[in-house]
Amino acid sequence: MAKIIYVDNNATTQVAPEVVESMIPYLGEYYGNPSSIHAFGGDVGLKLKEARRELSDLIGADPEELVFTSCGTESDSTAIRSALKAQPDKRHIITTSVEHPAVKNLVEQLGKEGYRTTTVPVDSKGRLDLVYLYQNLSDDTAVVSVMWANNETGVIFPIEEIAGKVKEKGILFHTDAVQAVGKIPIDVHKLDIDMLSLSGHKLHAPKGVGVLYVKKGTTFSPFLMGGHQEHGRRAGTENVASIIALGKAARFTAAHMEEENTRVRQLRDKLENALLDKIPHSMVNGDPENRLPNTTSIAFEFVEGESILMLMDQHGICASSGSACTSGSLEPSHVLRAMNVPFTAAHGSIRFSLSVFNTEAEIDFIVEKLPPIIERLRKMSPFWEDAQLKDRMIT
């Protein structure tokens, strides 16, 4: 395989080598069922227990508050549906206009099923209208679901404040923290969070494993019924190897969080500043003051994001335009639309998301290759000609 420069870590991450190593014995030699009475299975159960503790340490939870799931999407669905089932007389859901499809599409579906839904808007920097959120809290509200950090722009929401305000009204609060866990410190017991979702493959564990944190005492209704696994909260024989890998990944990200917030942040800033400097008519989408350390979404006006991606791909550079789910269609992402990013900028927006595996040489490579790509594409863009004419008229 040719060398790739991977800056698409909000889509998925490289499984850390020690994480791969940690799971291999449980795909081979140790195949016992963790629920078995015999020691061959029971030992696997003990290993799962260890993974549960490693993960709970990462987010400040108690081990028994974690439910292992198959992915972030399952965690989100379980949380929101559980909140509704547990309070059948409450018919109102509050969420935001910039959620991942795992929450957005579910809430839209619930709207069709007869629930009343409120979608909290964001401003042009992607910041939530908190006044609107608080005004809409009512006796009828079953659950408020607000993501911790946005996957496209990296914008971090004030979860501590929101959770506190929601709690004051006695309403359940869920946060999709898939992009936040492992990148910024999280301590669920210090905040009024009832449920939190995370996903393994966004933090250097494999795809196909996630966690739902459910605060002790929260009424819970399982999504999958069957065996007694996960204390009856999620039936189905555990994805043993992946859960063990996730435990290891929790330790890996905890050990690298400092680096993520220093070296990785500096690389992100270097990339962003160099591109803004070298490429006219480019700007950052989102709130530069309140962002994940690894993410930058940059709009290159008057070009098509998909074309930029294809030309970068020829150099082995892997990035993303909007979210993976919107790629392939010419609609700009719902996040950039919610922020009212102008049409000509939204279409040319690229998300770069770094990880601790990136190097300075890789950033230098992108800074060398991208400006000529944008220039080449703009030469073919009718919008660009118009913009140049306007620039000349102004100056």
Ligand SMILES: *Cc1c(COP(=O)(O)O)cnc(C)c1O
């Ligand atoms: C990736 C992602 C998800 C979905 O997680 P999966 O494990 O892929 O189902 C949910 N929310 C956010 C914010 C994400 O970035």
